[in-house]
Amino acid sequence: MEKIIISGGNPLRGTVQISGSKNAALPIIAATLLTSEPCVIRGVPNLSDIQFMCDILRWLSVKVEHHKTEGVVEVRAGHPLGVAPYELVRKMRASVCLLGPLLARLHNCKVSLPGGCVIGDRPIDQHIKGLKRLGADVVVENGYVHARCNELIGNDVFMGGRFGSTVLGTANVLMAAVLATGTTWIEGAACEPEIEDLVNFLIKMGAKIKGIGGHMLEVEGVTELHGAEHTVIPDRIEAGTFMAAAAITGGDVEIHGARAEHLSAVRDKLEECGVTVERNNGTIRVRSNGDLKPVDVITMPYPGFPTDMQAQMSAMMTVTPGISVITEKVFPNRFMHISEMARLGADVSLEGASAIVKGVKRLSGAPVMASDLRASAGLVLAGLAADGETEVNRIYHVDRGYERIDQKLRLLGAKIERVAE
Ligand code: EPZ
DSSP states (O other), rough: EEEEEOOOOOOOEEEEOOBHHHHHHHHHHHHHHHEEESSSESSSOOOHHHHHHHHHHHHHTEEEEEEEETEEEEEEOOOOOOEEEEEHTTTTTGGGGGHHHHHHHHEEEEEEEOOOOOTOOOOOHHHHHHHHHHOOOEETTEEEEEEEOOOBBBEEEEEEEEEEEEEHHHHHHHHTTTTTTSSSEEOOOOOOHHHHHHHHHHHTTTTTSSSSSSSSEEEOOOOOOOEEEEEEEEEHHHHHHHHHHHHHHEEEEEEOOGGGGGGHHHHHHHTTTTEEEETTTTEEEEOOSSSSOOEEEEBOSSSSSSSGHHHHHHHHHHHHEEEEEEOOOTTTTHHHHHHHHHHTEEEEEEEETTTEEESSOOOOOEEOOSSSSSHHHHHHHHHHHSSSSEEOOOTOOOHTTTTTTTHHHHHHHHHHEEEEO
């Protein structure tokens, strides 16, 4: 195992290049199962979650070539098997999005339930409800979701749950509906940019989908799809994380390769904090003199403030004078980072799904433990702002979603190194 050691206190300066989106690439790679023809996906970040997805596809007897340095995944799903086992699925919850394409392609599949998750309860009732609306018989038995049908038949499907529209649930129903007989209307569809990217890829494969980017997707089923090439969108959460890193360190960072329109809510909050955010010819420049103002943040489905940026924002607020309130409306228990930030001297109390953050003057470095991907990003940011040395353990969590985060931060002037634990 590796850990990251940060000597905090250096303002970040310079430019950083954003990688392709993990959360767009994962369902798009799953969607390649919808055709026996070759598909080429470009702009794929070199992350452990992408490797897990490629491994699962290989286990399903699918030919996968992952050119890691070029960021290209080539897939040919000639005759995929229909069972994704627990040993592989438990490593990555996103593998639940194999359900829709496997069901559409094979009409009979079993995907293991992934099991517990530190960011809170993550049921898949909406996924199951949606597939049932398309005529599938879906049962949960022996730890597997077993879905089968004679054929999938288009229908209206509502994807909004208690905490808003489900992203991967929408992806699953969409991938099943593209090969269904007749028309499907996905109402309350998640409209995250990653779903839009999936829709774009499916259209390149020959799917007929209207309403792209909106809450109502109309899918006219086709009998087969063909191979396609696609470049995934840039990772908005990685970009947002570097925006917050610039802000928390009082730095000046130019972010290249991101799509600023995917980051409006993050930009808006940073500006409210007193950070200058400029968009110029495809770059985002974030400048801060370190004099931050407290804000209230409520996480929401897109285009609201992303839950995947909540830990990073919490880190910023820990060193912002005054009181900030951060409320989680997507994963109400996603606060594992808070007790670790307290080890750095943060003053935060939890009230239900809200964190009440009283900004302190300085954090002071200490060993901390990463519990999940975004919590670890939040801890890295806190470490960049803290006096002295912060040691972030279990850094494999951060490697699931950030390509070479330590290298990218080092190029911006951070004193950060990766060492064996
Ligand atoms: C996706 O997870 C992302 N993962 C998550 O990214 C992200 O945090 C989340 O969307 C929300 O934006 C990938 O894209 C691979 P949801 P997903 O279904 O689709 C509840 C990261 O760090 N719900 O939209 O699994 C659920 O419990 C991560 O990169 C149901 O109640 O999330 C949550 O409260 C982790 N029933 C809310 O909906 C269901 O059937 C939103 O979850 C499904 C979800």
